[in-house]
Amino acid sequence: MSDADVSVVLQPVGDFLVVPVQGPVNQELLEALTTDLLEYLGNHNPAGVIFDMAGIKVLDLHDFKGLRHLADTAHLMGTASAFAGIQPGVAAGLTMLDADTSWIKSAINVEQAMSVLQ
Amino acid sequence: MNLEELSRLFGTSEKDFERVREIGAIVTPDIDRYIELFYEYLEQALGPDYEIHFPDKDTLARAQAASRRAWLGFFEAKWDAQYISSRERIGEVHAQLQVEPRHYLAAMNKSMDIWLEDIYKRGLDEKSWPSTVASVRRVAMMEASLVVDVYSRRTGEVIAQQSRAMIDMSTPIAALREGVLMLPIVGLLDSRRAEDIMQRMLEQIAEKQAIMFILDISGVAVVDTAVANHLIRMTKAAQLMGCDTIVSGLSPSVARTIVELGIDVGEMRTTGTLQDALKLAFKRVGVE
Numbered sequence: 517m518s519d520a521d522v523s524v525v526l527q528p529v530g531d532f533l534v535v536p537v538q539g540p541v542n543q544e545l546l547e548a549l550t551t552d553l554l555e556y557l558g559n560h561n562p563a564g565v566i567f568d569m570a571g572i573k574v575l576d577l578h579d580f581k582g583l584r585h586l587a588d589t590a591h592l593m594g595t596a597s598a599f600a601g602i603q604p605g606v607a608a609g610l611t612m613l614d615a616d617t618s619w620i621k622s623a624i625n626v627e628q629a630m631s632v633l634q
Numbered sequence: 635m636n637l638e639e640l641s642r643l644f645g646t647s648e649k650d651f652e653r654v655r656e657i658g659a660i661v662t663p664d665i666d667r668y669i670e671l672f673y674e675y676l677e678q679a680l681g682p683d684y685e686i687h688f689p690d691k692d693t694l695a696r697a698q699a700a701s702r703r704a705w706l707g708f709f710e711a712k713w714d715a716q717y718i719s720s721r722e723r724i725g726e727v728h729a730q731l732q733v734e735p736r737h738y739l740a741a742m743n744k745s746m747d748i749w750l751e752d753i754y755k756r757g758l759d760e761k762s763w764p765s766t767v768a769s770v771r772r773v774a775m776m777e778a779s780l781v782v783d784v785y786s787r788r789t790g791e792v793i794a795q796q797s798r799a800m801i802d803m804s805t806p807i808a809a810l811r812e813g814v815l816m817l818p819i820v821g822l823l824d825s826r827r828a829e830d831i832m833q834r835m836l837e838q839i840a841e842k843q844a845i846m847f848i849l850d851i852s853g854v855a856v857v858d859t860a861v862a863n864h865l866i867r868m869t870k871a872a873q874l875m876g877c878d879t880i881v882s883g884l885s886p887s888v889a890r891t892i893v894e895l896g897i898d899v900g901e902m903r904t905t906g907t908l909q910d911a912l913k914l915a916f917k918r919v920g921v922e
Contacts, residue, residue, distance in 0.1 A: 599876075600876065601876075602874050602875050602876070603840065603875075604833070604836030604837050604839070604840050604875065605836075606874075607836055607871040607872070607874040607875045608832060608833065608836055608871050610871070610874060611867050611870045611871040611874065612867075617870055617873065617874055620874065622873065622874055622875060622876040623845075623876035624839065624840075624843050624844065624845055624875060624876040624877055625843055625876075628843075628845060628876060629876070632876075
């Protein structure tokens, strides 16, 4: 179970699972996301997981690594994942920090993410 | 600006305001005459510019009324927030009328000369005169600082506006088709400009929901390691947002330089001509 003050939403859309990432990305949220996501993937078999990042305006390297773990977790369960709607400020910030972005599959919006994952 | 800060800067105290009020009691009955004298001086000092600033009687009358109000306010010496903002407004008006700060200061100086000389001739208490003049000067300077502050703030705003316009002009991002954006980069690409371009590029990608971005660098004069790194960075950031970038317009000599410098362009996709880039981009979005 996730904490009461951390909101995790899992939204099945067609064959996909859309996860809107909301609120500040921190250890607590990542923990809750991982728990709920694993539980879902254990019971269902979506064609892919799409993390909707449109609501995230700030992200540091540490949190970015946390997201990678999340993607890796999904991958281990045999599900590909993509990140949709990363904001300009976040993208600029991560590149300035020389973040390793080779692992990430991203798309401009959820719709595009679905075609990327197909 | 608040009074506390100003008082600390100019060393003014309630005593100064009192003295200004005292002298105000002598000056204000004759204020109309002083204003007249002042505008006579202006006519002389400004020469042909006088006509530009005061083209007709109405304008002149308005200006004189405003001067009168300003000085009456000065002699009341009620330095509250309202007074401070009223002085800032005076600065706004002068800046709008494009009165140079030096003209404003000269005018302030002359006004004070006019009435100070006049009332000195009437024979005021010799002993208290220096401290009175000092008080008047302190308060007047404090007032002038508010006005000049507005000038410089205005100038800063204008510069900011211009540099914004420059950024927009130097980054003409065009939407070619749904999902495809293009930006020709012309001239030198230094870090400052690269940062501006990247910011605009990412904003536009988000706004137009673009999935392909063509950076045409055929107009970039020199491509060296620094420029290549900027380009790689832009590509990476766009990629993170889910937008693929094609760098087009690499001349053979640029390609050669990049290889000779041993620059790792990574996954950056490049084409020789803009045409090839367009073909590639349109294929990606599903139009031939």
